[in-house]
Amino acid sequence: MQQQPPKKKKIKVPKVVNGQETMVEIEVDDTGGPVWGPNNGHTLLNHRLTRVDGLVKVSGAARYTYDVHLPGMLYGRVLRAPHAHARVKKVDLSAALKVPGVKAAVEGLQDVRYAGTPVAAVAATTPELAEDGIRAIVVQYEVLPHVVRAEDAIKPDAPKVFDEGNVQAANSRGDKEKVAAALAKCAAVVEAEYRTPIVHHSCLETHGNVVDYRGGDAATVYASTQWTFSIPGDAAQELGLKQSAVTAIVEHMGGGFGSKFGIGVEGALACKLSKQASAPVKLMLTRHDEFLIPVNRSGSWQKLTGGATKDGKLVAVEATQYRLGGNDEGSQAGQPYIYTATDFYREVSSIHTNEAGSGAMRAPGHPQASFAMESLMDELAYKLNLDPLEFRKINLKDPAYHRQLERGAREIDWSRRNTTPGGGAGPVKRGLGCGVGVWGGGGSPQCKVDVTIGRDGAVTVACGTQDLGTGTRTYTRAIVAEELGLQIADVHEQIGNSKLGASNPSGGSTTAASLAPAVKDAAYSARMMFAEKVAPLLGVKPEEVTFAGSKVSGGGKSLSWSQACAALPATGLTAHGEWKVNLADKGVHGAAFAEVEVDTETGHVRPVKIVHVQDVGLPLNRLAIESQINGGMIQAMGMALWEGRVMDAALGLMCNPSFEDYKIPGSLEMPELVPLIDDGDTREAVIGVGEPPIIPTVGAIANAVFNACGVRVRELPITPDKILMGLWKGGQTA
Amino acid sequence: MTKEHDETSRPSDPSRRKFLKGVGIVGAGAAIAGGLLETELRGERGATVAATANAPMSGTVEVALQVNGERRAVQVEPRTTLLNALRNHLDPPLTGPKLVCDMGTCGACTVLVDDKPIYSCLVLAVDTAGKKITTVEGLGTAEQPNQVQAAFVADDALMCGFCTPGFVTTLSAYLKKNPQPTLDELREACKGNFCRCGTYPRVFEAALKAAQQKA
Structure with missing residues (x-):
């Protein structure tokens, strides 16, 4: 006690x-x-x-989980289903068990709802021999029709991911008729669709565990996890042991970003393999596995209509919001996000596809909602001929936002922004944009x-x-x-x-x-x-x-x-x-400013400078907090400009399951990054700050791109093709 | 094609032998060129592997690695990458170099071979027999870090740390080649190393600081 x-x-x-x-x-x-x-x-x-x-x-x-090396340890590998939708009829492991070095082989999941579903696993004395074992497994599938695009999934005759259908019943809030009446009286109305793709956590240490169970009544599991205490119960269930008989060890962790809770399907398979072989089994997913099997950040499809008065008051917002979480629900903050509209109406639901389930990723649901709302706010501001920063301040009451926006504006020198988007001489244009976020924590x-x-x-x-x-x-x-x-x-x-x-x-x-x-x-x-x-x-x-x-x-x-x-x-x-x-306390804000350079001949966007101002209560360690703010800005940059799962609709397969083809931010793209702790927050209490710094930068970059070249890209990532198409369709560049 | 497919399902796997034969040409061939085959590569029964490039190889060979100043022998299949040999076959293993992408994209497995940074996931262990291999563990220790390692800690150039050994190795080699780099040169030097937590700006700061200290 x-x-x-x-x-x-x-x-x-x-x-x-x-x-x-x-x-x-x-x-x-x-x-x-x-x-x-x-x-x-x-x-x-x-x-x-x-x-x-x-x-x-x-x-x-x-020593990370991936580095654990035990005497007699075997290496596990999973066999991924090559179909987006199928039922496993039969798994023949006999040939795999005859491969030299293979010591155990087990069946995996039978319901295949995404390509990559682990349907079997083997453990062998080396990873190379385990790979041989995987190739020797013969699986018979009943292949079912699949659907991997949200636009296709909502069609009445679309293949069903679940028997209940692909579109979840919507949760609605607000008064639709009031919104319609209010919109009719607005000085400016913007109606637009915003989309964000599925984004991968891309932890450098893949998901995985080392399960050490050699019979008897106790086991040890080394796990790459965000929750030590989620492991013993999960492993005990697979091993047939009491929860207290399993010890979980997490010395160092090679990144999680929200994707690593519980032992996972790969951990369950590692338990089965260890039990069968009576030997420790290290089963870390390969990079290819990692892109297909674990959770990811859900995509979004948001149809927004916003209206404001001529003096800049946001009075009406209507939103139809779809979470694109594959065979899971996904997440998305409700619109109008941090802003208050006099009247709003929203419907939020999920569209299912034959893709791996979504899970938490750094501020789940927030960067998606923030990108769409910050873009909408920007579009309204330009339509009203108001400074986007002033327009935000008019619609944000909390003094913390005003403090942070003013500090960020000073740091980036907001006065340098183009008063006419796409203005300025020469083919390479610079622009500034901003965004705001919120996070609970606690x-x-x-x-x-x-x-x-x-x-x-x-x-x-x-x-x-x-x-x-x-x-x-x-x-x-x-x-x-x-x-x-x-x-x-x-x-x-x-x-x-x-x-x-x-x-x-x-x-x-x-x-x-x-x-x-x-x-x-x-x-x-x-x-x-x-x-x-x-x-x-x-x-x-x-x-x-x-x-x-x-x-x-x-x-x-x-x-x-x-x-x-x-x-x-x-x-x-x-x-x-x-x-x-x-x-402890909860509730933080966060404001971001971005400066980008857009080459209007190639469509290439280069981030030049990003500033993020973050309140944190009592900063436990300023050095580490600044590093985390940097990390938020950098991951937001990836989401805004480069990252996104690409699916082949006909085959139901992911086209870019590797770091060759899924582009995460690298050293050449790094802009000047300015992480600022907002010491105006004098709360004498600890508040976590891992997630909030990823939220507002996404919208800030999209808005900076518009300010630079006059092209409003409403679908992430903002790739050169979208810029060039926007310019060709009448972007405001000369 | 059909035949190939049938073969892959058989445990004694001729297709694998075909692959190993390929390795024999590339891997053993390189070793012969270095005059090392007789002494550095031995078949699993101790017999010297036939030095004909066309002879198929199967099973394991002994490879004598010169790692961090020590001669350490490993018994590996010829298809084993240097990275996997270091991490899985040395006892005790060297797990500083990380396996992240396994296809030469991310740089987490970077080690020095004859003082040059290479992706150890793209190199076969048999190809490095007798060469001077330096891993992050050989650059400095927690007790006696080199200047790059010390600067990484001082400037918080790491978070989860999984990419860090790769960056440290790349930059330790780069600063020898270019002791007074500019920021742009450092970006260029690090373009083969990925970080997901977002440590790049502080990696650059740390490297600049390490360079200043060396000067």
Whole structure:
């Protein structure tokens, strides 16, 4: 159980005044317990902290799931169905089992609803032999008619992905008739269709697991996952074990972006193979598998009509929104997204196709909705002859948006934009655009954290959570070090193990807001307990003991950290921490500005500069947050300009399942990137920031393209063919 | 075509032998050219592989790799890539170089062969017998990082870190060739390495800083 600190008391916290660290007394809240204090009063948090796992990662020593190497380990491979829609009639594994080196072969899924569905798997002593095994499997299919395009799927005679039909019943909201009446009175009305393709997470470490089950009543699963604690239950079910008998280990993670929750079909197959072979099996998807089997960001098809008054008030929006989630639902935020229209009406539904299911991807549903709404807002602004930035400010009440838009506008120098889109001499045109986003985030009481101080002075913070590359390990150490007046190197973290305290999934930007409060609580309790032990040595009351500069002090005396720890019993002390509502918050904004260059002779778009302003509450680690904002801008750039699944309608196959043909951002395309933390947000609470930075840049780029060359591209990605077609159809360039 | 197809379903797989024969020509041929076949490539029963390019090869061969200053032998099928030999056959393995695309697009598997960066997923292990191979582990360690590695940590040029060994290896070699690069030259140097988290700007910053420190 949690250590209960005394209720209602004053505590001393470190504060930097004129560059000097001093201890100041603060009043804690009614229930007692920890508070973060002012955001500018931290000794470690809100500073630029280098990652504690940086050195093992740059030297190749960090062990990812893909790197796990166990004695007698086999390599798994899956066999992908070559049909978009089929039923498996028979799987003959006998020839595969005769391939030298193949030690196990199992059947996979029988209902094939997308090309690539894993229908069988083998495990062999090398990946090369496993590939031979896969080729020796004979599968008989009953091939069924398929449909992979939304336009085809909505036709009455379209092949059915599910028996219930391809179009889900729509959820509607608002008053359609009121909207129609309001639109009739608007000074400007824009009616347009916006589309975004299915986008792939493209994690560099593919989905996969190493399942180590050699019979008996316990198993270990090494997983590339965003939720350590989703693995034991999933694996136990496949292995026929109790959940508590399975240990999940996630030392380092090679990217997830929303796609890695649960053990997945590949993990279930790895369990079967390991059980059959009584040997550890590493089954990591190949890159080709990775493009076909796991989830992806759903596409969107949005028919929007917006109307505004001549002084720029958005008064009516009507939206028909389709989520294109393959054989899954997909996600899409409801329109008019962050804006308030006096009247709005929307219908949201999903169209099913024979493609792999969609899942969460970095701010699921938001970049799609934001791109469409920010484009619509831009179109209305130009129609009304209003500055697009001013038009947004008129329609956004929240002062945080005004603050962020103004800061971003200064950084990009908004006055440089073309007042006439496509204006300026020469074939290469520059333009500016902006966009705005919103994200909830927030924390929840799922994390159980232990902080242990050893008699030898060692400090350990432990929780089963995972670090996706976001810097979890680093801020976890920093919180404890700051609380105890130590340096980051004095603390060690244990994470990524289901035998440690529970933690939440890393989804919805909730990790930091769930974990950091529990870490703070545990560290605070450890400090209180330690103060009790040390107070008699110093001849002071426990509340008079201070921790700073690796010293424990009170009554004019100081003990070094190791001297103080020597006062502890042989077992040291362990304090437990839980989530505290006052230490986390939710709800962030975000504004992005883009400058692009469009070559009107080739249609090529070159991003020149992108600025993103983001509020984050208490910035745990400024260096890591800036990196994440960079990452959001870069992935948004990919979505805006290059990325998208391309399907062959006749064959039902994906045409670009590789990094050769699916273009993710590379070094040559990098513009100047300006990640800005909005310190105007003075909330003394942790808010996750993984997702919001990907949202507004997509629309900002599309709007910058229009400002540059006068071509409004409403379907992502904005490829040269669309620019050239737009120019040919009467774009406003000379 | 039909015949080929039939053959692939048989475990003793003549089509695979055909492939291995191809490897024999390319792989073993290159080794012969280096005069290494007798000493560096041995058949699985210890017998020296016949040095005729047309003879089919099957099973495994012993390849002596010179990795990070050590001679380390692996027993691999000739079709095994250098990347898979390093990651799956060395004991203990070298897993710094990552398998990401397996087709020479992303650069996560970059290693140095005779000090030149190559995609180790595109090179057969038998082709590198006797050559000087350096992986990211051989460039520096967590305790003693090289300047590029140290700069990556200082500038936060990594997030998930899966692409990082490839970038570090590429840039460590590039800065030897061009000790004072411009930003544009660094972009060009890194164009064969992909990152998904979005670390590029800080990779460039780190490389510039490492170059300044070397100067």
